[in-house]
Amino acid sequence: MHKIYEYPKSREYFARAAAVIPSGIYGHQGPAEGCYIPVEAFPLFSERAEGTYFWDVDGNRFIDYMCAYGPNVLGYNDPDVDAAAAAQRKKGDCVTAPSTKMIEFAELLVDTVASADWAFFAKNGNDVTTLSIMAARAYTRRKKIVFFKGYYHGVSPWTQKIDYPGIIEEDVANNIYIPWNDVSAFEQAIAENPGQIAAVISQPYMHGNFKDNELPAEGFWKKIRKLCTDNGIVLVIDDVRAGFRLDLAGSDHYYGFEADLICFCKAIANGYNVSALCGKDFLKSTVSGMTYTGSYWLSAVPFAAGIACITKMRELDLPRLLLEKGLKLKEGLIAAGKKHGFDLHVSGEPALFYLRIADDDTLMLHQEWIAECVKRGVFFTNHHNHFLNYALSDGDIAETVSIADEAFAVVANRRG
Amino acid sequence: MIDNRAKAFINMFAVLGTVTRLCELDKEAQALIADSNISIGFAVKNGPSGTLRFNNGKASIERGASDCTIRLPFGSCERFNGMVDGTVTPFPSKGFTKIGFLMKRFTKLTDILTKYLRPEPEALDDEDFFRISTTLMFHVIIEAIAQIGNEDAVGRQSASYIDDGIAKLSIGSDVSAGLKAENHRLTAIHEEPDSFTSYMTFADMKLARQLFDGKVNAVACVGTGLLRIGGLVPQVDNISRILDRVALYLA
Numbered sequence: 001m002h003k004i005y006e007y008p009k010s011r012e013y014f015a016r017a018a019a020v021i022p023s024g025i026y027g028h029q030g031p032a033e034g035c036y037i038p039v040e041a042f043p044l045f046s047e048r049a050e051g052t053y054f055w056d057v058d059g060n061r062f063i064d065y066m067c068a069y070g071p072n073v074l075g076y077n078d079p080d081v082d083a084a085a086a087a088q089r090k091k092g093d094c095v096t097a098p099s100t101k102m103i104e105f106a107e108l109l110v111d112t113v114a115s116a117d118w119a120f121f122a123k124n125g126n127d128v129t130t131l132s133i134m135a136a137r138a139y140t141r142r143k144k145i146v147f148f149k150g151y152y153h154g155v156s157p158w159t160q161k162i163d164y165p166g167i168i169e170e171d172v173a174n175n176i177y178i179p180w181n182d183v184s185a186f187e188q189a190i191a192e193n194p195g196q197i198a199a200v201i202s203q204p205y206m207h208g209n210f211k212d213n214e215l216p217a218e219g220f221w222k223k224i225r226k227l228c229t230d231n232g233i234v235l236v237i238d239d240v241r242a243g244f245r246l247d248l249a250g251s252d253h254y255y256g257f258e259a260d261l262i263c264f265c266k267a268i269a270n271g272y273n274v275s276a277l278c279g280k281d282f283l284k285s286t287v288s289g290m291t292y293t294g295s296y297w298l299s300a301v302p303f304a305a306g307i308a309c310i311t312k313m314r315e316l317d318l319p320r321l322l323l324e325k326g327l328k329l330k331e332g333l334i335a336a337g338k339k340h341g342f343d344l345h346v347s348g349e350p351a352l353f354y355l356r357i358a359d360d361d362t363l364m365l366h367q368e369w370i371a372e373c374v375k376r377g378v379f380f381t382n383h384h385n386h387f388l389n390y391a392l393s394d395g396d397i398a399e400t401v402s403i404a405d406e407a408f409a410v411v412a413n414r415r416g
Numbered sequence: 417m418i419d420n421r422a423k424a425f426i427n428m429f430a431v432l433g434t435v436t437r438l439c440e441l442d443k444e445a446q447a448l449i450a451d452s453n454i455s456i457g458f459a460v461k462n463g464p465s466g467t468l469r470f471n472n473g474k475a476s477i478e479r480g481a482s483d484c485t486i487r488l489p490f491g492s493c494e495r496f497n498g499m500v501d502g503t504v505t506p507f508p509s510k511g512f513t514k515i516g517f518l519m520k521r522f523t524k525l526t527d528i529l530t531k532y533l534r535p536e537p538e539a540l541d542d543e544d545f546f547r548i549s550t551t552l553m554f555h556v557i558i559e560a561i562a563q564i565g566n567e568d569a570v571g572r573q574s575a576s577y578i579d580d581g582i583a584k585l586s587i588g589s590d591v592s593a594g595l596k597a598e599n600h601r602l603t604a605i606h607e608e609p610d611s612f613t614s615y616m617t618f619a620d621m622k623l624a625r626q627l628f629d630g631k632v633n634a635v636a637c638v639g640t641g642l643l644r645i646g647g648l649v650p651q652v653d654n655i656s657r658i659l660d661r662v663a664l665y666l667a
Contacts, residue, residue: 018640023635031639033635044639161573163658363647363649382649
């Protein structure tokens, strides 16, 4: 039997937070958007992190399958990345004239990412998805953008839906929404909006929430690529979530096509805050002429960290290792579910697996099981894809499967 | 932006529709209809039609205005909304002999309803009044969500993301209702649903009141555990987005 965690200090801190911070913890790392069901099963604040673990403020240790929602790709506090960052910090970080680390980092990305002829740096994924859309509009002098339903491309008004607080009709007036994997819907959108579509933006596969993640259908990307080329539409791949976990050359490369623009963040620097838009040469001049910058975008420490991170991922051939770990974990979790009569679906790519117990369409059974896992030290989340990191060991995977097994048993007994 | 047609549906089924629950909860309202056997049909051109029926101490509302003792026609949604706001006086096209009920008892009923739905702050200090007022407001909101999800352009966008099923909404163990989604059309269920695919539970009447009055936010309350959600979360998430628009129409 595994110890059942309790979170009195997390609750105390949350009460303090709620007094001075809107909703206590906002966004995807908060209990509402994070779907902490019930909230009492989840830790709310961390004390420290190392490798594949984090410890909460109550001293509970978790095997972390969210990896800070992606950035932790080598393990928290990776010594090589941290050493590179520390060395650069001694020299300078946020300085009037940028460090040449910026050039080294751009050169490394151009050398690593198949479709990249250049790199532009910012801080968050949203910064570069927004730049990609502005660049596509500037280059094509068109307004409309095609999205695949279930998308997530950040939080700027153009990415949100008309019923979200603070969004007005004009923010989304040029958005066209079509179903994932539906080439004919894209053809129809082109036919109905001749010469008006600036870009199609998409994640490399559908890792939307609340349903099984869906890989691209055979030939899907090649057809979309051709339609974009034939119709002067910029093809943007939002690789913020999946980037570097499937293929260091980019997820477009992994699926056998080339994007015109590709957005990276999360795994690019193992938690140091930098994002990048990479693109084809024909868009470089357009981006050169854009007014787009930020106070910390040219800080040198994250560039040094990014260089160390990508270099290490290349040396390790990390995507292959994450695939192996993901397949091992997937096999163990499915078997644990089956032992107790549950049909656990593990969808998406193994390095970013998505979980759903398919025996109950309401997802309440799934939510019960996730809560029991978390209370025993495996940090899964209910309805978001998970992330693997290099520091996750075979022992961690075995412990995870053991806890998942116990959680399945608890839920099975409860439901009789 | 307010759509007058959507507002007319809300006024018909959420506001006037709540007269039925008022007659269950308030003794004065019960007494007013105790011996009444009468029905009022509201027929709105290019808008909703509904009939409030009072029969042997019970009130009910149904769609359509053909079978009624008093019929009130309105040339537009704006005219009907004006009647509910008190700026337009309706003239019956049928049931002149029953006009006394309309002018006296029905007017009194709507005055009582207004007292509960737009209460004086000090009135809420009375425990019974607070309970009835919050319960009525809860039912108004549930019905308004359904009407906005079906009739308001932005509301329909939210409803388009709601999969089939029933969301259960409740205030502690005091009051429960449901919103049924079928092909992205919403129907309010003004009693505890037998089964449900998602839930949103307010801890108690006080919290529900604060949420309805816009004094606290639902997202913040999830973190404190005062508001619990679960099941098919996109159902309750999109219902919350429609709920945001309820205040726009009922302000």
